[in-house]
Amino acid sequence: MLLYKKPSLLTDTNMHYCPGCSHAVVNKIIAEVLEEMNIGTENIIGVSPVGCGVFIYNYIDIDWVEAAHGRAPAVATGVKRMNPDKLVFTYQGDGEVTAIGTGEVIHACNRGENIAIIFINNAVFGMTNGQMAPTTPLGMKTTTCPDGRDPQLNGYPLPMAQLFADIQGTCYVTRQAVNTYKAVKNTKKAIRRAFDYSLQRKGTSVVEIICACPTNWKMTPVEANKYISDFSVKTFPLGDLKRP
Amino acid sequence: MLLKGNEALALAAIRYGVDAYYGYPITPQSEIMETLIAQKPWESTGMTVLQAESEVAAINMVYGTAATGRMAMTSSSGPGISLMQNGISYLCGANLPCLIVNVMRGGPGLGTISPSQADYFQATRGGGHGDYRTLVLAPSSVQEMADFVAIAFQWAFRYRNPAMILADGTIGQMMEKVTLPPFQQRLTASEVAKLHTWASTGRREGQQRNIVSSLDLDPAAMELKCLNREQRYQVAIDNDARHQAIHCDDAEILIVAFGSAARICTKTVQLARQQGIRAGLFRPITLWPFPAQALRQAAQHAQHILVVELNAGQMIDDVRLALTTQNNPTTTPNLPNTSNHPNTPTITHYGRLGGVVFTPEEILNHIKNIHTAPPTQTAPPTQTTPPTQTAPSTPPH
Numbered sequence: 168m169l170l171y172k173k174p175s176l177l178t179d180t181n182m183h184y185c186p187g188c189s190h191a192v193v194n195k196i197i198a199e200v201l202e203e204m205n206i207g208t209e210n211i212i213g214v215s216p217v218g219c220g221v222f223i224y225n226y227i228d229i230d231w232v233e234a235a236h237g238r239a240p241a242v243a244t245g246v247k248r249m250n251p252d253k254l255v256f257t258y259q260g261d262g263e264v265t266a267i268g269t270g271e272v273i274h275a276c277n278r279g280e281n282i283a284i285i286f287i288n289n290a291v292f293g294m295t296n297g298q299m300a301p302t303t304p305l306g307m308k309t310t311t312c313p314d315g316r317d318p319q320l321n322g323y324p325l326p327m328a329q330l331f332a333d334i335q336g337t338c339y340v341t342r343q344a345v346n347t348y349k350a351v352k353n354t355k356k357a358i359r360r361a362f363d364y365s366l367q368r369k370g371t372s373v374v375e376i377i378c379a380c381p382t383n384w385k386m387t388p389v390e391a392n393k394y395i396s397d398f399s400v401k402t403f404p405l406g407d408l409k410r411p
Numbered sequence: 412m413l414l415k416g417n418e419a420l421a422l423a424a425i426r427y428g429v430d431a432y433y434g435y436p437i438t439p440q441s442e443i444m445e446t447l448i449a450q451k452p453w454e455s456t457g458m459t460v461l462q463a464e465s466e467v468a469a470i471n472m473v474y475g476t477a478a479t480g481r482m483a484m485t486s487s488s489g490p491g492i493s494l495m496q497n498g499i500s501y502l503c504g505a506n507l508p509c510l511i512v513n514v515m516r517g518g519p520g521l522g523t524i525s526p527s528q529a530d531y532f533q534a535t536r537g538g539g540h541g542d543y544r545t546l547v548l549a550p551s552s553v554q555e556m557a558d559f560v561a562i563a564f565q566w567a568f569r570y571r572n573p574a575m576i577l578a579d580g581t582i583g584q585m586m587e588k589v590t591l592p593p594f595q596q597r598l599t600a601s602e603v604a605k606l607h608t609w610a611s612t613g614r615r616e617g618q619q620r621n622i623v624s625s626l627d628l629d630p631a632a633m634e635l636k637c638l639n640r641e642q643r644y645q646v647a648i649d650n651d652a653r654h655q656a657i658h659c660d661d662a663e664i665l666i667v668a669f670g671s672a673a674r675i676c677t678k679t680v681q682l683a684r685q686q687g688i689r690a691g692l693f694r695p696i697t698l699w700p701f702p703a704q705a706l707r708q709a710a711q712h713a714q715h716i717l718v719v720e721l722n723a724g725q726m727i728d729d730v731r732l733a734l735t736t737q738n739n740p741t742t743t744p745n746l747p748n749t750s751n752h753p754n755t756p757t758i759t760h761y762g763r764l765g766g767v768v769f770t771p772e773e774i775l776n777h778i779k780n781i782h783t784a785p786p787t788q789t790a791p792p793t794q795t796t797p798p799t800q801t802a803p804s805t806p807p808h
């Protein structure tokens with residue numbers, strides 16, 4: 168009996184992600200969902216980010232456009248407007264969505280671009296060695312807030328998903344995680360919904376995924392996943408914020 | 412048809428079958444987007460016209476559309492073009508074609524909305540980070556605003572690199588009679604897929620995926636990509652430098668000017684000739700590649716070269732390079748040598764800044780000063796004299 172098989176759209180390239188990194192889990196979920204949708208790769212175009220997720224184009228066997236840091240929603244707009252019938256999605260980290268690319272993502276949502284935004288929130292800048300992000304929880308230590316994030320100095324964790332939910336152009340906004348088996352299953356369902364809504368041209372879908380960066384959190388993968396259940400979800404509660 | 416330069420450019424873009432325009436309003440070029448939207452081309456040719464939330468977003472929308480093998484364009488003016496530079500660098504890095512229109516205004520900073528040519532350096536030196544150039548066309552009439560759309564896109568796709576139309580407020584805003592190009596169908600999806608096999612339009616069954624990217628962490632691979640770009644640039648330098656020469660054959664005083672400055676200087680040359688002064692005008696039509704070879708030819712009898720620009724002296728650098736560089740082999744592998752010029756005429760600059768536009772008579776008076784200048788005379792007060800400029804050491808006559 169076949170218990171498990173690698174998704175056909177996942178390439179054999181060795182992933183560069185650190186052990187226990189949530190990126191690898193989400194990459195695989197996306198490959199599974201795309202395979203299960205069975206719409207043909209000629210109908211899928213991904214837009215990849217700058218950050219730890221940059222090399223997703225080496226792992227999922229579809230056409231990709233690599234965007235400048237934070238600009239993926241604008242790039243995806245340019246792709247989607249030329250290919251209104253195809254599935255166009257971005258894969259972006261919290262540096263992109265909540266810092267440098269806030270303008271692009273808010274306005275893509277506000278135009279109701281029929282794209283899906285997969286938003287990896289691991290609370291730090293992973294690729295550049297773990298600096299503070301706008302999503303860093305209060306008290307969390309990073310290289311640029313070594314004493315823990317202090318709201319007097321650095322403000323508060325930015326609740327982007329709430330903003331997205333308030334924007335009329337979005338149709339689906341949800342916050343999920345991949346730190347447990349159940350969470351992975353929910354995330355997969357959420358990504359499938361987001362992709363379906365995009366194809367049905369219901370508006371912009373955003374799937375925020377609370378992710379672990381064990382390397383920069385200076386935790387083991389198990390500790391990092393536990394941290395998400397125990398602490399991260401207090402700052403960023405899981406669940407749907409908006410459904411069509 | 413009587414049209415403003417900005418309008419002519421917009422109508423020509425629709426007729427040429429451009430797939431998408433993305434832009435953000437800024438004076439003196441907002442008529443481009445307004446004209447496009449008034450035409451509703453999405454109902455006729457299917458062209459997308461979208462007002463972006465910023466110039467940064469606009470150039471990245473251009474990047475996305477270009478990545479799917481489609482003809483994308485944007486337009487702006489200096490402050491907006493500066494914001495686009497990061498995106499332009501990425502477009503070059505990812506070998507993507509597109510058209511960027513800069514209707515220049517005076518700067519730096521917020522500057523002024525009046526005409527200027529102060530973005531010459533930015534346009535011809537790349538402007539953003541990394542080794543790259545953009546192909547730059549400088550129109551000096553409303554007709555050229557219309558005609559250069561097609562040329563810019565042809566070159567952009569031939570060289571897989573952004574092309575730029577570098578106009579200024581005068582050319583954008585003035586009205587002239589213009590003949591618009593005939594309507595041309597936009598390409599179909601299957602035509603695009605066949606023509607541009609590199610484009611990310613969805614991986615076909617059994618084919619390799621396309622990744623449009625400017626990234627390569629392997630220095631050896633990256634060097635090859637950069638050299639490939641330089642080789643494409645060399646083909647452009649060898650084949651596509653354009654210029655216009657007016658009375659250059661016997662010119663003793665050769666004016667070099669582009670865009671709206673060249674228009675004004677055309678009149679100056681007429682006036683000078685009427686007064687028996689052998690003046691000529693050399694107008695680079697492409698600013699990059701710079702028509703260096705043609706300039707050397709045109710300058711053969713010139714004793715004085717006067718570079719006239721609406722800036723503090725930018726194109727004069729390229730004029731000097733064209734006329735004075737020694738045979739100086741480059742040490743970068745596979746790159747060409749620059750050639751030299753047998754004798755070096757005096758080269759000076761005349762410019763007005765901050766949105767002030769000179770008159771033909773003003774340039775004529777300046778020429779007369781040069782014409783009669785005693786050997787030791789220093790530059791007249793109206794002349795912008797950059798510190799590096801060589802003062803005339805021998806009389807022109």
Ligand code: SF4
Pocket residue numbers: 183184185187188189190219289293294379380381382383
């Ligand atoms: S640094 Fe963090 S986000 Fe980046 S690959 Fe490693 S664990 Fe993942």
